[in-house]
Amino acid sequence: MDRHPPKPASRPEKVSLWRYLRLFRKDILSAQPEKLYRAWMAEFRTPFFRSYLVNDTDLVDLVLRGRPDDFPKSDRIGAGLQPLLGRSVFLTNGEEWKRQRRIIDPAFEGGRLRDTFPGILAAADAGVARLKGANGTPQEIEAIASHMAADVIFRTLFSIPIEDATAQEVFHAFRAHQRTQPILNLAAFIRGPSWMPRFFRSxxxxxxxxxxxxxxxLTxxxxxxxxxxxxxxDLAxxxxxxVDPQTGRTFTAEEMVDQVAIFFLAGHETSASALSWALYLLALYPEWQDKVAQEAADFDGTFAxxxxLKVTRDVFRETLRLYPPVPMMVRETARPETFRKRLVAxxxxxxxxxxxxxxHTRFWDEPDAFDPARxxxxxxxxxxxxxxxxxxxGPRVCTGAGFAMIEGVVLLSRLVRDYRFAVLAARQPIPVAHLTVRASDGIWLTISRKTDSCSQNRNSPQKA
Structure with a gap:
């Protein structure tokens, strides 16, 4: 199709440091120049450090797979989350992080993912039931997706639905917290040496x-x-x-609180982002929505x-390509390096x-196009x-990647089986990077029950 999904407008090629910082604070994606979609590497200087955005896949492989211990996770990117996450696996490095992964990873191994499937399916069906009053009026999709994704986490982690009183309180408290401290924290990027104190809003x-x-x-x-x-x-x-096979220890209660915090924050926030954009893309491309709906009609709800659900999986993969929930990852050099003949301190x-x-225009055919067939x-x-x-x-690959793919495919399949989603021509979502990639003013779609949607023109955008 000629119509490409929206992406942020890029800034001019050359701006002052202070103009860049103002743009960065508003939205990190639109603060970047268009040339980064074709560049192998770009350098950015601040008064305190130098930053290198790397698109050279050999260097990406070196950082993530080849010598990951020489490129630990930077504490700047997650600095704002420390009051919530403590010493969770999201923030740690070195031996502490390796010990945490030795305990966490077995819960998400392939064979055990089957055990989480009933909870995912139950959350999907509960989410579908909550939409039973949909009658074609505009609704904000991100809020709906966030509620469903949170339900998945509670059911698979603690075997409780989101309707549980404590689950409801945690869910609403997380939403309040996210508004106070996005992960892409400007202050963390411009602060000085690591020994300088950090200050958090009350x-x-x-x-x-x-x-x-x-x-x-809960713990x-x-x-x-x-x-x-x-x-x-269950997962909890x-x-x-x-038991960690090397130390013979389990997590302490305090350590488990740290891990549960990141499971919920990362698990439900990233899944909600991906599901929201997937529904928007299917609304924008109704021929693909028809294909997913056909697959969904034949899905018997079993793990086998x-x-x-091959088309649904390809749609979800393509969504993650165009709108990756975590848009940027930051590592730090533990020693001097040479990248593309340039000294990196x-x-x-x-x-x-x-x-x-x-x-990236050097890697992908029609990089801005939505094309699940690729x-x-x-x-x-x-x-x-x-x-x-x-x-x-590499070693730091998301431990819940397999879980997330199952969750995304199941939620998408169940929703499209029973409902028709249509875009609003007057409310095109513009992606911005907050905690994850979300829309600046939400993603608004009309939702109609399939029995009510036959008379609609499914190929035409609605008007707000």
């Missing part, structure tokens, strides 16, 4: 403390059930009872039948940008092996 600290109290209660209650031999066999129980920030890599071509598969990083790669 509201950020207050909401973080409230969330941690709620998670502590303590689960430890009591484990001790009594009555705990359900698996992680809390897994997931492999037959120790302590420099290395920015790996799925946002730019996934739309995932069935040899060229598309080959490019994906080196230039597709929705879940990172």
């Amino acid at each position: 509201e950020t600290k207050r909401t973080a403390a409230h969330i941690r109290r709620l998670i502590t209660k 303590d209650d689960r430890l009591a059930l484990i001790g009594a031999g009555r705990a359900p066999d 129980t698996k992680i809390m009872t897994t 039948a997931l492999s037959r 120790r302590g420099s920030q290395i920015v790996l940008s799925p946002w730019h890599l996934h739309r 995932w069935e071509t040899e060229g598309g598969k080959a490019t994906a092996r080196s230039a597709y990083l929705p879940f990172s790669a």
Whole structure:
């Protein structure tokens, strides 16, 4: 199709440092010049450090897979989340991070993903039921997707639906916290040396403390059930009872609170972002929505039948390419490096940008086009092996990547089976990077039950 999905307008090629910082504070995506979609590498200087955005896939592979210990995660990118996440696996490096992954990873191994499927499907069906009153009026999709994704996390992690009182309180507290402290924190990027003190807004600290109290209660209650031999066999129980094979230790209660915080924050926020954009893209391209709906009608709701949702999976992959929930990852050089014949000093920030890599003109055919069919071509598969990083790669690849793919496909399939989604011509969403890639003013679509949608012109955008 001629119509490409929206992306932010790029800034002029040359701007002053202070103009760039003002643009960065508003939105990191639109603060970048258009040339980054074709550049191999770009350098950015601040008074305190140098930053290098890297699109050269050999260098990306070096950082993530070749020598990951020489490129630890930068503490700048997650600095604003420390009051909430403490020493979670999202923020740590080195031996501490390796120990955490040895305990967490077994819960998400292929065989155990089957155990999470009933919770994912139940959350999908509950979300579909909550939309039963949809009658074609405009609705904000991100809020709906966030509620469904949070339900998935609660059901698979603690075996409780989102309607549970504590789950509801955690969900609303997280939404309040996200408004106080986005992950892309300008102050973290321009602050000086690591020994300088960090300051957090009082509201950020207050909401973080409230969330941690709620998670502590969930964790303590689960430890009591484990001790009594009555705990359900869900993700929380698996992680809390897994012994690190090297140290013989399990997570302490405090450590588990840190991990639950990142499971919920990363798990529901990234999934909600991806699901929202997937629904928008299907509304924008109704011929693909028809294909997903046909597959969904034949899906019997069993784990074994997931492999037959091939079109839905390709649509979700293409969504993650165009709108990767985490648009940028930041590493730090532990020693001097030479990148593309340029000296990179120790302590420099290395920015790996799925946002730019996934739309890079040197790698992808029609990079800005929505084309799920590319995932069935040899060229598309080959490019994906080196230039597709929705879940990172190497040792720090998202431990829940497989879980997220199952969740996205199931939620999308169930929603499109029962409802028709249509775009609003007057409300085109513009992507911005907050905690994840979201729309600046939300994603608004009309939702109609299939029994009510037959008379609609499905190929024409609605008017607000």
